[in-house]
Each structure stands twice: as C-alpha cells, then as structure tokens.
Amino acid sequence: MRKPALRAPRTRSSPRAVRFRGGLHDPRTATVIGRLLGVAVLVCFVTGLFSHVLQEPPGWLATRTPARPVWVFRLTQGLHVATGIAAIPLLLAKLWTVYPRLFEWPPVRGVRHALERISVAVLVAAALLEVFMGLLNTLQWYVWPFSFRQVHWALAWVLAGSLLLHIAVKAPLISAHWRRRSPQTLQLPQESDPDRRSLLLGLGSAVGALTVVSAGQSFPPLRQLTLLAPRHMDHGSQGLPVNRTAAAARISRSQLRDWRLSVRGPRPYTLSLAELRELPQHRVELPIACVEGWSKSARWTGVRLRDLLERAEIPQGASLRVESLQREGAFAVTEMGAQYAQDPLTLLALGLNGEVLNLDHGYPARIIAPGRPGVLQTKWVRQIEVLG
Ligand SMILES: Nc1nc2c(c(=O)[nH]1)N[C@H]1C(S)=C(S)[C@@H](COP(=O)(O)O)O[C@H]1N2
Numbered sequence: 551m552r553k554p555a556l557r558a559p560r561t562r563s564s565p566r567a568v569r570f571r572g573g574l575h576d577p578r579t580a581t582v583i584g585r586l587l588g589v590a591v592l593v594c595f596v597t598g599l600f601s602h603v604l605q606e607p608p609g610w611l612a613t614r615t616p617a618r619p620v621w622v623f624r625l626t627q628g629l630h631v632a633t634g635i636a637a638i639p640l641l642l643a644k645l646w647t648v649y650p651r652l653f654e655w656p657p658v659r660g661v662r663h664a665l666e667r668i669s670v671a672v673l674v675a676a677a678l679l680e681v682f683m684g685l686l687n688t689l690q691w692y693v694w695p696f697s698f699r700q701v702h703w704a705l706a707w708v709l710a711g712s713l714l715l716h717i718a719v720k721a722p723l724i725s726a727h728w729r730r731r732s733p734q735t736l737q738l739p740q741e742s743d744p745d746r747r748s749l750l751l752g753l754g755s756a757v758g759a760l761t762v763v764s765a766g767q768s769f770p771p772l773r774q775l776t777l778l779a780p781r782h783m784d785h786g787s788q789g790l791p792v793n794r795t796a797a798a799a800r801i802s803r804s805q806l807r808d809w810r811l812s813v814r815g816p817r818p819y820t821l822s823l824a825e826l827r828e829l830p831q832h833r834v835e836l837p838i839a840c841v842e843g844w845s846k847s848a849r850w851t852g853v854r855l856r857d858l859l860e861r862a863e864i865p866q867g868a869s870l871r872v873e874s875l876q877r878e879g880a881f882a883v884t885e886m887g888a889q890y891a892q893d894p895l896t897l898l899a900l901g902l903n904g905e906v907l908n909l910d911h912g913y914p915a916r917i918i919a920p921g922r923p924g925v926l927q928t929k930w931v932r933q934i935e936v937l938g
Pocket residue numbers: 790791792793794799838839840841874875876881882910911912924925926927928929930
C-alpha cells in the first residue's frame with residue numbers, strides 16, 4: 551500500500567520525529583472541516599462588520615445604514631453570535647486534525663516554509679482569541695482591561711488576513727481534496743471513510759447542541775431550551791430582559807426628581823414628563839437586540855422623535871446626539887443619523903408593554919429605534935441635541 555500523502559508529517563530519518571498513526575489527520579478531513587469552519591467564519595465576519603459599522607459608522611456611511619427591516623440587527627447579531635459559538639467546536643476539530651504538523655521535522659525547511667508556519671501561528675492564535683473573547687463577551691464576563699469591541703475588531707482583520715493567506719497557500723491541497731475521491735485516485739486508506747463520517751457526525755451534533763441551547767436567546771421557538779446565555783427572553787421586568795439596571799448605571803432617584811427633557815436646536819425647549827405625555831402618543835412594536843446576543847421584541851409607546859425635533863426646528867437631515875442621565879460609561883451618550891431620527895417608528899418611549907417604563911428600562915424616557923444595536927437604545931434620556 552502506498553504511504554498516504556500528508557496523512558502523517560514527513561518523518562525523514564530524524565530520531566526526534568514523531569509518527570502519528572491515528573486516522574483523520576489527513577487533508578480530506580481538514581478540507582471538509584475547514585469548509586464548514588470557513589462558512590461560519592465568513593458569516594461571523596460579515597455580521598460583525600455590520601455591527602461595527604452601526605456602532606461606529608465612518609462619515610460617509612453614517613446616514614446610510616438601514617433602518618429596515620426593523621429586525622435587521624436582531625437577525626445579523628443573532629447570526630454573529632450563533633456562528634461564533636458554532637466556530638468553537640469546528641475550530642477545535644480542525645486544530646486536532648492538523649496538529650501532527652506541529653511536530654514536523656525538520657521544523658523549518660527554508661524561508662518560505664518558515665513564513666508559512668509563522669502565518670499559521672498567527673492565524674491559530676487570532677482565531678482562538680477571537681472566538682473565546684467573543685464567547686466570554688456573550689456571557690458578559692469582561693475579564694480584560696481593554697475595550698472589547700476595539701480588540702475584537704482589530705483581531706477580526708488579523709484573522710481575515712491570515713486566513714486568506716492560509717487558503718491561498720493551501721489552495722492546491724484544498725482543491726485536490728474538495729471532492730471525495732474515487733477509489734482509483736484515492737491516496738488515503740478507504741477505511742478512514744467511516745471514521746471520518748463518525749467524526750463529522752459527532753462534530754455536527756456538538757455544533758447542533760450548542761446552537762440549540764444558545765439560539766433561544768434571540769430565536770423565540772427555541773426559548774425553552776436556552777441554557778448557554780446570560781439573558782433569558784422571558785426573564786426580566788415588564789416582559790423584557792434588563793441589560794444594565796439603573797443601580798448598575800448609578801441612576802439615582804434624586805436625579806429624577808426635577809427631570810425635564812431638554813431638546814437643543816434652533817428653538818431649544820424643555821418639557822416635563824407630564825408635558826411629554828400630553829403630546830401625541832404612538833405605539834410601535836420593535837425589538838431590543840443586544841450585541842451580546844439576546845434579543846426580544848416589545849410594544850413601546852411614546853412620542854415620535856421627529857415630532858420633538860420639528861418642534862425645535864431641527865432640520866430633517868440633521869444627525870443627533872442623545873445624552874443620558876447616566877454620568878459615566880460608554881452608553882451615556884450616543885449618536886443617531888437622520889435615517890433613524892426621522893423614522894416614524896423611532897420613539898422617545900415612555901411606556902413598555904402597556905405599562906409606564908420602569909426605572910431599569912429607562913424611566914422617565916428612553917430611545918427606541920428600528921434596526922439599531924441595543925447599546926444605542928439610550929435609557930434615561932436627558933437631552934437631545936443637533937450634532938455638529
Ligand atoms: N444609558 C444607558 N442606556 C442603555 C444602556 C446603558 O447601560 N446605559 N444599555 C444598553 C444596552 S447594552 C441594551 S442591550 C439596552 C437594553 O435595554 P433594556 O435593559 O431595557 O432591555 O439598553 C441600552 N441602553
């Protein structure tokens with residue numbers, strides 16, 4: 551029988567070389583798992599890019615991000631977290647398939663080979679860090695001293711670049727093993743086929759199980775099975791989970807005593823809560839979709855933001871800055887493009903699911919707009935002003 555190509559690393563005659571006789575450390579298995587991992591990484595990357603652009607749009611995109619469909623971010627972020635979680639077992643299986651190459655002898659066969667090995671090391675490190683950082687973030691465990699989003703974003707590009715390089719280098723091997731080979735051209739022992747099927751079945755089950763116990767945080771039909779999620783759709787006051795409570799945001803009752811909404815534009819004004827309640831009220835059904843993966847639709851009542859802007863004679867094309875009573879933290883101030891500010895569904899909400907908004911959901915008033923990440927749905931709004 552021919553020695554299977556790349557089934558095990560080249561061992562030459564070095565006494566330090568290690569032989570891997572176990573099956574499935576072969577390029578066909580690596581290709582099949584790599585394809586699945588590639589799909590997960592691609593979906594995760596594109597949806598992550600979208601989330602980043604919504605939260606920090608470059609100037610030319612700031613007024614072009616979509617407000618429809620209203621659930622667009624709910625879908626993309628749900629997919630981002632689901633594919634990120636699915637990537638974990640896929641990545642571990644891929645690494646297991648190729649790990650004998652770590653013991654390749656000699657470790658370096660020339661400059662090209664050295665560069666390739668370095669690029670693989672960067673790829674593996676970036677991929678592991680990226681998915682585990684993301685996982686910890688979905689579990690709301692911020693163990694690092696730096697900004698999660700900036701580092702997650704930068705690492706995504708390192709990962710994308712080194713992955714493209716890896717695919718380019720491995721292109722001949724990938725294309726040779728893309729399809730299952732006929733027995734004549736098969737270089738691998740046929741007996742590994744059933745093993746490969748078992749491995750893929752196990753891997754598929756792991757991905758499926760992880761998805762089923764986590765996707766219910768944003769996908770209502772699976773809500774009863776939610777185990778691996780920090781928030782449960784059905785837990786939370788007024789029928790909606792709370793991400794940061796008023797106490798955690800250090801909102802005190804005394805700050806609310808003389809609360810008035812301040813709208814600053816060409817004709818600035820302030821309104822008390824009673825005065826806001828006298829303005830025309832609207833009802834909308836819109837989701838909160840948290841970047842951490844959970845989302846839920848709710849019924850909101852309140853004043854149309856565009857009515858408040860018109861009253862201050864703020865031009866229709868203007869972008870806004872929305873400020874919270876919250877003094878510190880990244881969510882105290884947000885910016886909003888005109889496509890959301892002028893949308894008839896965007897409210898300064900005073901009520902939630904038929905009740906007066908409670909303190910944890912942003913009493914006396916909060917922003918709710920279609921298609922935006924939860925982090926931008928500012929609670930405890932104090933002031934709205936024209937940006938610029
Ligand atoms: N001022 C302020 N607004 C905020 C936050 C915050 O911490 N402070 N959290 C945001 C996040 S991350 C989310 S997901 C939503 C959650 O809204 P909820 O707690 O009413 O469900 O509020 C957003 N608005």
